[in-house]
Amino acid sequence: MTFVVWAYSExxxxxxxxxxxxxxxxxxxxxxxxxxxxxxxxxxxSSPGRKLVLKASSPLADSPELAAEAIFRAAKAAGxxxxxxxxxxxxxxxxxxxxxxxxxxxxxxxxxxxxxAEELQGERNMYAGKFLSTVACxxxxxxxxxxxxxxxxxxxxxxxxxxxxxxLSPKVRLLGRxxxxxxxxxxxxAKVIVSAGRGVKKKEDLQMxxxxxxxxxxxxxxSRPLSSDLGWLPxxxxxxxxxxxxxxNLYLAVGISGQLQHIAGIKDSKIIAAINTDKDAPIFQAADxxxxxDLYQIVPAIKKLVSGG
Amino acid sequence: MKIAVCVKHAVDESELRADPSGKPILQGAASKVxxxxxNAAEEALRMKAKSGGEVVIVCVGPAEAKKTIREALAMxxxxxxxxxxxxxxxxxxxxxxxxxxxxxxxxPFDAVLCAEGSSDTYxxxxxxxxxxxxxxxxxxxxxxxxxSGSVAKVEQSLEDSSQTLELTVPFVASVVSEINEPxxxxxxxxxxxxxxxxxxxxxxxxxxxxxxxxxxxVLDTRVQSMNRKKVVFEGxxxxxxxxxxxxxxxxxVIGA
Amino acid sequence: xxxxxxxxxxxxGEVLSALGxxxxxxxxxxxxxxxAHSNSIAKARSELxxxxxxxxxxxxxxxxxxxxxxxxxLAIQMLGAADASIALSVAIGNTVAEGIQMxxxxxxxxxxxxxxxxxxxLGSFSxxxxxxxSDARGSKTRAxxxxxxxVLNGSKMFITNAGEADLYFVFAIAEKGPSCFLVEKGAxxxxxxxxxxxxxxxxxxxxEVRFVDCRVPxxxxxxxxxxxxDYIKAMLNGSRIxxxxxxxGVAQIAFEKALEYSxxxxxxxxPISEFQLIREKIADMKTNVNAGRMMCLYASxxxxxxxxxxxxxxxxxxxxxxxSVGVCDSAIQIxxxxxxxxxxxxxxxxxxxxxxxxxxxxxxxxxxxxxxxLAHSI
Numbered sequence: 028m029t030f031v032v033w034a035y036s037e038x039x040x041x042x043x044x045x046x047x048x049x050x051x052x053x054x055x056x057x058x059x060x061x062x063x064x065x066x067x068x069x070x071x072x073s074s075p076g077r078k079l080v081l082k083a084s085s086p087l088a089d090s091p092e093l094a095a096e097a098i099f100r101a102a103k104a105a106g107x108x109x110x111x112x113x114x115x116x117x118x119x120x121x122x123x124x125x126x127x128x129x130x131x132x133x134x135x136x137x138x139x140x141x142x143x144a145e146e147l148q149g150e151r152n153m154y155a156g157k158f159l160s161t162v163a164c165x166x167x168x169x170x171x172x173x174x175x176x177x178x179x180x181x182x183x184x185x186x187x188x189x190x191x192x193x194x195l196s197p198k199v200r201l202l203g204r205x206x207x208x209x210x211x212x213x214x215x216x217a218k219v220i221v222s223a224g225r226g227v228k229k230k231e232d233l234q235m236x237x238x239x240x241x242x243x244x245x246x247x248x249x250s251r252p253l254s255s256d257l258g259w260l261p262x263x264x265x266x267x268x269x270x271x272x273x274x275x276n277l278y279l280a281v282g283i284s285g286q287l288q289h290i291a292g293i294k295d296s297k298i299i300a301a302i303n304t305d306k307d308a309p310i311f312q313a314a315d316x317x318x319x320x321d322l323y324q325i326v327p328a329i330k331k332l333v334s335g336g
Numbered sequence: 337m338k339i340a341v342c343v344k345h346a347v348d349e350s351e352l353r354a355d356p357s358g359k360p361i362l363q364g365a366a367s368k369v370x371x372x373x374x375n376a377a378e379e380a381l382r383m384k385a386k387s388g389g390e391v392v393i394v395c396v397g398p399a400e401a402k403k404t405i406r407e408a409l410a411m412x413x414x415x416x417x418x419x420x421x422x423x424x425x426x427x428x429x430x431x432x433x434x435x436x437x438x439x440x441x442x443x444p445f446d447a448v449l450c451a452e453g454s455s456d457t458y459x460x461x462x463x464x465x466x467x468x469x470x471x472x473x474x475x476x477x478x479x480x481x482x483x484s485g486s487v488a489k490v491e492q493s494l495e496d497s498s499q500t501l502e503l504t505v506p507f508v509a510s511v512v513s514e515i516n517e518p519x520x521x522x523x524x525x526x527x528x529x530x531x532x533x534x535x536x537x538x539x540x541x542x543x544x545x546x547x548x549x550x551x552x553x554v555l556d557t558r559v560q561s562m563n564r565k566k567v568v569f570e571g572x573x574x575x576x577x578x579x580x581x582x583x584x585x586x587x588x589v590i591g592a
Numbered sequence: 593x594x595x596x597x598x599x600x601x602x603x604x605g606e607v608l609s610a611l612g613x614x615x616x617x618x619x620x621x622x623x624x625x626x627x628a629h630s631n632s633i634a635k636a637r638s639e640l641x642x643x644x645x646x647x648x649x650x651x652x653x654x655x656x657x658x659x660x661x662x663x664x665x666l667a668i669q670m671l672g673a674a675d676a677s678i679a680l681s682v683a684i685g686n687t688v689a690e691g692i693q694m695x696x697x698x699x700x701x702x703x704x705x706x707x708x709x710x711x712x713x714l715g716s717f718s719x720x721x722x723x724x725x726s727d728a729r730g731s732k733t734r735a736x737x738x739x740x741x742x743v744l745n746g747s748k749m750f751i752t753n754a755g756e757a758d759l760y761f762v763f764a765i766a767e768k769g770p771s772c773f774l775v776e777k778g779a780x781x782x783x784x785x786x787x788x789x790x791x792x793x794x795x796x797x798x799x800e801v802r803f804v805d806c807r808v809p810x811x812x813x814x815x816x817x818x819x820x821x822d823y824i825k826a827m828l829n830g831s832r833i834x835x836x837x838x839x840x841g842v843a844q845i846a847f848e849k850a851l852e853y854s855x856x857x858x859x860x861x862x863p864i865s866e867f868q869l870i871r872e873k874i875a876d877m878k879t880n881v882n883a884g885r886m887m888c889l890y891a892s893x894x895x896x897x898x899x900x901x902x903x904x905x906x907x908x909x910x911x912x913x914x915x916s917v918g919v920c921d922s923a924i925q926i927x928x929x930x931x932x933x934x935x936x937x938x939x940x941x942x943x944x945x946x947x948x949x950x951x952x953x954x955x956x957x958x959x960x961x962x963x964x965x966l967a968h969s970i
Contacts, residue, residue, distance in 0.1 A: 038495075091464075092474065116460075116477050116494050123464035126429055132551030133429065135459035138588060148555070154349040154456055158360055159560050164552040176588040198473035200502040202489070216371075216513055219590065243590050244495070255628060255935075262625045268849065268936075271621060277589035287856050288930070298589045299564060300580060306568070315565040316583045318576045328577035406606065520618070523644030526610045527603065527657055 030058025030142075031105065033079075035098065035121070036113030037065070037088050042072045043179035045111050045172055050075035050180060052109065052142045061107075061185075065094055068187050073180040078187045083195040090197045091117045095124035097192050102129065107167065109147055111140075114171035122171045132164040138173040155274055156297045214266065219245025220275045220296075222266060224289075225252050226282020226303060226322055230259045236281055239326050242333045245277070250289045267292040282322045285310025302326070337389030337483075339380040340445045342435055342466070343408045345401035345423075346370035346456040354559035369404050372451030374411070374518035376511050380449050381412045381519070383483060390414045392442060396434045398422050402534070410521035410529035417442050419537045427550040432465035437542035439470070442535070447488070448508040452477055463510035473503040476510045596893075597660075604663050607648070611667050614643060615674035623675040626795030627939040631787045633678050633795040634756060640678065641711025645671070646686050650693060654705035661830065662892040665837050669885065672841020676943035677795030679838045681714075684752040687831040688715025688761040691772070695815040695823045700774060704759060716757035717831075718748040718775075718801050719824060725750075726956040728763065728770070728824065733803065735764040735771060740810050742766070742773060744781070744803040750950070754799040755784035761814070762803070768818030773808055781806030792942030828952060829905045833891045835951045836905075836912030839944050840884045843912075843919035846940035847877045850923035857928075864926070873926060877919045884912035903964045906957040909947075914954060916944040 034049035036042040042062065049060035053075065062074035065087035072078075081087060081097040088094065098110065098121070110125060112118040114136040126133035137149030146163045147170060153160045164170065214220060221240035223233055237247040247264060254265035266273055268291035278296035282303060283289060290313045293299060301310040301317045302325050311317040318325055351366040380391045393408045393416040395401050405416045419438050439445060448470070453460035460476075467474030479498070480491035483505070492499040493512050503509075521529070567583065569576040584590045593601040593608075619636060626632050649664040650656025664686070671679040689708040692700055707713035724730035733746025744764055748754075760775040760782070775782055785800035815823060851874060854865035864870050887908035894901035920941035924931035931937045948954045 091476075095468075119460050120464040120474070120476050123428070123461040124468040126461070127432070127465050127468040130429075130548055132427060133461055133465075134552050135428075135461055152458075152560075153554075153557055154347065154352050154360065155458075157349060157352065157560060158354070158557050160557040161555040162552060163555050168551065173588055175585055175590055198503070199475060202500040202502050204497050204499045206497055213513075255624065262622060268852070270624070277584060277587075286930075287853065288934070291852060291856065297560070298584065298587050300584060306570070311568055312566060313564055315567065315587075316580055317566070317568040318580050319568060319570045320573055320576055324573040325577055325580075328573040329581060332577055332581050403602075403606065407610070410610070520614050520643060521610060522642070523607055523610070523647055523657060526607050529606075530603065 030056045031107040032058065032060045033063055033098070033102070033107045033110045034060060034074075034112075035063040035065075035094075035110070035118075036115060037094070037117050037121075038113060038115055039069060039071045040179060041113035041115060041118070041174050042069070043181065044174060044177040045113050046073055046075060047178050047180040048140055048172055049111050052111075052140060052147075056142045058108070063098060063101075065097065073183045074185050075180060075183055077185045080187060080189045081192060082189065083192040085195050085197060087195075089201055090199070091120035092124065092199060093195050093197050095121045095128060096195060099125055099128040100192050101190055109142075109166060110169045112169070112171050113174050115174060119171050122169045126169045129167065129169070131168050133169040133171070134162045134164045135171050136173045137162060137170055138176045140170070140172070152297075156276060157274075157295065214246055214248055214264065214271050214273050217246040217273065217275050219243050219277045219279075220248045220266070220273055221245055221279045221281060222248035222250060222283060223253060223281050224250040224283030227253070230257070232323075233259060235326055239279075239281075239330055242330055243277070243279075245275070248273070250280075250283045250286075280310055280314070281326060283310055284308045285313055337383060337387040337446045338392065338443070339383055339389065340392050340394050340439055340443070340448045341373070341377045341380045341408065341413065342448065342450040342462070343373045343377070343393050343395045343405065344370040344451075344454045344456075345395060345397035345404040346454050349456050358558040360557055360559070367400065367404065368455075369407050370451060371455035372453065372511070372513050373408065375513050375515055376449040376451050377408050377411050377413060378516045378518040379481060379511055380447070382516065383447065383481070384412075387483065389446070392417060392445070394435060394438055394442070395419070396421050396426075396431050396438070405534060406529040407521075409532045409534075410525045411519055412521070412525065413532070415533040415535070417535045417537065419539060419542065421539050425550055425553065427552045428459055428461040428465060429548045429552070430550045432462045432469055433548055434539055434542055435462070435466055436469035437544075438537055439466075441537070441542070444506065446505050447483075448472070448506075450508070450510045452510045452512050460510070463508060467508040470508060473507040474509065475501045475503055475507070478509045478511045479515050481509060481511075481515075596662075604659065607657075607659070607663065608666055608670070611643075611645065612670050614640070615670055619671075619674040619678060624936045624939070626675055626677050627792075627935060627943075628794075630789070630794045631797045633675070633681060636675075637678050637681055637714075638711065640671075641682065641685070641714070644711070645682060646689060646709050646711060650689060650705065650709045654693070654701060655709045660892075660896045662889060662896055665833060665888055665892040668834050668837045669841045669844070669888070672838035673845040674841070675795065676838060676842050676940070677793045679841065680793050680946075681753055681796040683831065683834045683838060684717050685715045685757075686834070687717045687827050688759060690830055691717075691761050691814065691823060691827045692774070694826060695772070696774075697811070697815075699811065700814065704774065708759070713758035714753055714756060716751055716753035716760050716801070717827070718751050718754075718760045718762045720748060720750050722747060722749040722800075726953055729821065731763060731765055731770070733762070733764040735766040735773060737767060737810070738807075741807045742810060742813065744773065744775070744806040744808065746803050748801040750788070750798055751784075751801050752796055752798055754797060754801045755787070756797050760801060762801075763820055763824055764803075766813075766817045766820075770820035771817045772814040772820040772823050774812040774814060775803075775806065775808050779806055779808060791945060792939060793946050825902070829902045830895060831951050832905045832909040832957070833888050833895070835947050836884060836888045836891075836909040839913045839916035839947050840881060840888060842940050842944045843877070843881045843884065843916040846920045846923035846937075847881055849937065850874075850877070850926040854926055870926060873922045877922055880915040880919055884908075884915050887911050903961050906952065906960050909952060910954050910957050910961070913944065913947040917941065917948060920944050
C-alpha cells in the first residue's frame with residue numbers, strides 16, 4: 028500500500044509550509060503527498076503532488092467543524108497515512124476533531140518531523156519551552172505543525188481533483204469577523220516581547236517600538252529606567268530582577284545595555300535578540316542574535332520587512 | 337444553568353528542574369491548577385452569578401490532583417468530579433474520552449468550559465476533541481461569552497482577527513487568558529473547599545467498547561540548551577534587519 | 593508542616609499556599625513601587641485584608657478561622673518577603689484586634705472584632721509618644737473621667753496607620769493609672785498629622801496622633817482602669833514575634849536576590865559565588881534567616897500552647913530583627929556598587945532597620961530577657 032501524506036491549512040502561507048513538510052515526509056518513505064483546498068482551488072497554495080478540492084453545500088474553510096468532517100469523509104475513501112495541518116488556532120481544532128473521527132492519535136505543534144516504519148516522529152516544546160520533547164504517533168495519524176519554521180513550497184502544482192461531499196451543515200454560525208484591536212496581553216504569558224531601554228530617546232518614540240512588538244505578534248516591555256525613573260511606562264511593563272520575570276519565545280531588547288538585573292528577568296526566554304549601538308554592550312553576551320546598529324534605523328527596517336513579507 | 341469546568345492537575349513549569357542528564361525531574365515535582373483553567377473557572381462562576389445554577393469542576397488526574405481540585409472549588413464552584421487516572425502514557429484522545437464519559441455521567445450540562453491549553457504541555461487538543469466526542473457546538477479561544485437564553489454569542493480570538501460566533505446551548509468552549517481576571521479565593525473559601533462534594537470515578541467505570549487507546553506518546557524529554565548563541569550582525573540596517581528576521585524565523589519564534 | 597501539625601497539615605498547607613500565591617502574584621510585583629511612593633499601600637492592603645489574612649488566628653465566633661497563631665506568624669513571614677510596608681501595616685492592625693480579643697468586653701468584641709478581622713476596618717496601636725517610647729509609664733497622655741465619657745488629652749508619635757485607621761487603641765494615664773481606650777475615627781478632638789518621611793517602610797503611613805479634649809464614651813475603656821500596662825505588655829508579646837517574622841521575610845527576599853546575583857555576576861573570569869568570602873556570606877545569611885525563622889516559630893508555638901512566652905518573644909524579636917539588618921547589609925555588599933545605587937536592593941535594609949527600634953527596642957528587650965533570667969535564678 029502506498030504511503031500518502033495530506034497537507035492542509037486555512038492560511039495560504041502556512042499551507043505552503045505544511046505542503047513542504049508533506050513533500051519531505053513523502054519523499055523519505057517513497058510515498059506521495061497531496062494538498063487539500065476547501066471550497067475552491069487556491070492558486071497561491073502549492074502542492075508536491077495532487078490537489079484535492081473538497082466542497083459541500085456549506086462553506087468549509089471558515090468552519091473547522093465542517094472542514095474536519097469533509098477531510099474525514101475524503102480520508103475514509105483515500106486512507107492517507109498522515110494528515111498534516113498548520114498549528115494555527117483553527118488548524119488545531121480541525122486536527123483534534125479529525126483525530127476523534129478517525130480514532131487516531133494527534134500530536135500538537137511539532138517540528139523536525141520524521142517518518143519511521145510505523146510512526147511519525149517530531150519534536151515539540153514542553154513546560155513553557157524550558158524542555159524539548161520527541162513525540163511519536165502511530166500511522167495513521169494527524170499532526171499540527173509549528174508555524175513559521177518550515178520553508179514554503181512554491182510554484183508546484185499537480186492535478187486538481189474536486190470532491191463534492193454533498194450536504195453538510197454547521198452547528199456554529201459565523202456572524203462576523205474583524206481585525207484585532209490593540210491587545211492587552213500580559214507580559215507573563217506573552218510569547219513575543221519587544222522591550223525598550225535607555226537607548227530610546229523620547230517617550231514618543233515608544234510608539235515605534237510598540238508597533239514593532241505588535242507586528243511581531245507581541246507586547247511592549249521595558250527595562251527599569253523607563254518605568255521607575257522616567258515613568259514613561261507603568262511599573263507593570265518593567266522587566267528585570269526587581270520587576271517581572273518573563274519567558275517568551277522571543278525577547279527582543281531594543282536600546283537596552285543588558286545589565287544583570289535586566290537579564291535576570293529574561294533568562295528563561297527561548298531566544299533573546301538585541302539591538303544596540305554599542306558592540307561592547309553586555310546584552311550581546313546574553314543574546315542569541317544581536318544587531319549592532321542604531322535602533323532608529325534598524326527598527327523601521329525590520330517593520331518594513333515584516334509588513335512587506 | 338449547569339456549567340462544567342475541565343481542570344488539569346499540571347506540573348508547575350516555573351518550578352520544574354532538570355537532572356544532570358537534562359531530563360525533567362517529574363517525580364515529586366510541584367504541581368498546580370493549570371494556569372488558564374482558572375480563567376475557565378472564573379468565566380463559569382460569572383455565568384452562574386448571572387443565571388444561577390451550579391458549577392462543577394471535572395478533572396482527570398492522579399490521586400494527588402485532589403489538592404488542585406480543591407483549589408478550583410475554593411474559587412466558588414459547587415462540587416467536583418475526579419476521574420482518578422495517572423497521567424503517564426495517557427494522551428489527549430484518551431483524556432478527552434474520559435472527560436466525555438464523566439460529563440455524561442454527571443450531566444447534562446448547559447456549558448462545558450476549558451482553557452485554551454494547559455500551562456505544562458499546551459497542546460490545546462482536549463477541548464475540540466471533547467466537543468467532537470460530545471457532538472456539541474464548539475468555539476475555541478473565546479475572549480468573550482454572552483449568554484441569552486438558549487443562545488451563546490462568542491468572540492473568538494484568532495491570530496490576527498476576531499470572529500463572532502453563535503452557538504446554541506448546550507455547547508463547549510475553550511477560553512483565552514484575556515477573557516477575565518480570575519478571582520483569588522478568600523481564606524474562608526479555601527477552608528470550606530474540602531467540605532464540598534467530590535465524586536471519585538475510575539477509568540474502568542467509564543470506558544466502554546468505544547474507548548480509544550493512547551496512540552501518541554512522548555519518547556524523550558530534555559532540557560533546552562541555555563547557552564546563548566551570541567551571533568552578532570553588523571552592517572547596513574537593511575542587511576542586518578534581514579539577517580535578524582531570517583534567524584528568528586528559522587528559530588520558529590516569530591509567526592503564528 | 594506534617595511534623596508540626598500531623599492532623600491538620602493539609603488544611604494549614606492549603607491556606608498558606610493560597611496566601612503565598614496571592615502575595616507572589618498580586619503584591620510582590622508592585623513592592624518596589626510601594627517603596628518609591630510614600631504612603632501608597634492602601635488599596636493593596638485593603639484587598640489583602642479582605643482576602644482574610646487577619647482571620648487566621650482569631651476565633652470563629654468573631655469571623656476568624658480559629659487556626660493557631662503560628663500559622664498567622666508563617667503568613668506574616670511570607671508577607672514580609674512580599675512587601676514589608678504592607679506587612680507592618682497589617683500586623684499592627686492585628687495587634688489591635690488581639691488586644692480587643694484578649695481584654696475587651698463582650699460588647700467591644702462584638703462591636704469591633706468582626707470588622708477588624710474581616711478587613712473591613714483597620715486598627716492603629718497608639719502607644720509611643722514624642723517623649724516616651726521605651727518608658728511607656730512616662731506617658732503624658734491623660735484620660736479624665738467626665739460623666740459618661742473619658743476626655744483624652746495628649747499626643748502620640750510614630751504611629752503606623754495613623755490617619756487611615758478606623759479604630760485607635762490608645763494608651764493613656766487615667767485616674768487609677770495606665771489604661772487603654774478605643775477611639776474611633778472621626779471622634780471629636782482626634783486629629784492626625786502629616787505622613788512622616790521615613791528611611792524605609794515607606795509604603796505604610798506613619799504620623800502623629802493628637803487628642804485635644806477628645807471625648808470617648810466610657811464603654812470604650814478596655815477592661816479595667818489602671819490595668820492598661822498589663823494589657824499592652826501582653827499585646828506586645830505577640831506583636832514582637834510578628835515583627836521578628838516580618839524581618840525574617842525581608843531577610844529572605846534580600847538573601848534570594850543576592851544569591852541569584854552572585855551566580856550571574858562575574859569577576860576574574862568566574863561567577864563571584866565561586867569565591868570563598870562570598871560563600872561565607874551566603875552560608876551565614878542562610879543560617880541566620882533560618883535561625884530567625886525558627887525562633888519566631890518557637891515563640892509562637894509557646895503562645896499557642898498557652899505557655900509563658902514573653903522572654904522567647906523578646907529573644908525572637910531581638911535576634912530576627914538584628915540578623916535581618918545584617919543579612920540585608922550583606923546583600924548590599926554582594927551587589928557592590930549596584931547595591932548602593934539601586935533602591936530596590938537597599939530598600940530591604942531600609943525596611944528592616946526600623947524593627948530593631950519599633951515595638952520594643954533591642955535594648956529594652958535585652959533588659960526584659962536578662963531580668964527574667966535573674967528573677968528565675970534566685
